[in-house]
């Protein structure tokens with residue numbers, strides 16, 4: 715074990731990569747009508763009542779100021795066939811929305827076609843989290859579409875593969 719405060723960053727990253735997650739594209743619409751979005755796997759459900767989710771956004775991400783300016787944001791949970799879209803929304807060299815099909819949520823954010831589920835959220839809190847910001851959103855609408863989710867683990871994309879069901883132990887007759 716490293717001395718406190720001397721954690722090996724590469725080991726930390728490698729350990730965290732073992733935690734499988736889904737992949738989302740978080741979107742916000744700027745006041746001038748332009749769409750902004752990025753790939754985010756640090757996303758989870760936070761509360762049922764009220765319905766809250768949270769997402770962790772790098773303080774240097776170009777999306778952050780748009781998320782902080784807009785009242786609402788969108789979450790598109792990507793499907794297993796959308797690995798390329800995940801890579802696209804993490805690419806700094808392209809117009810991410812070019813040729814990408816989406817619908818618009820009632821409050822404005824883009825919601826990507828082909829996702830397994832869409833959420834539309836109202837930003838209710840922002841907390842500092844080291845070099846990231848924790849954005850808390852109240853879920854205004856949730857829509858389940860079709861398909862199975864994209865999974866990201868150990869720096870690779872995959873899909874959910876249910877384990878075979880274990881045979882039940884035979885009854886002891888009592």
Ligand SMILES: Cc1cc2nc3c(=O)[nH]c(=O)nc-3n(C[C@H](O)[C@H](O)[C@H](O)COP(=O)(O)O)c2cc1C
Nearest residue numbers: 752753754755756770771772775776804805806866
């Ligand atoms: C699968 C995957 C998951 C990611 N998850 C996050 C995340 O949870 N939070 C984050 O800030 N960046 C995450 N990123 C990185 C951003 O998508 C990437 O750095 C993006 O280029 C940042 O946007 P910007 O270049 O417009 O600042 C992820 C990237 C990938 C490919």
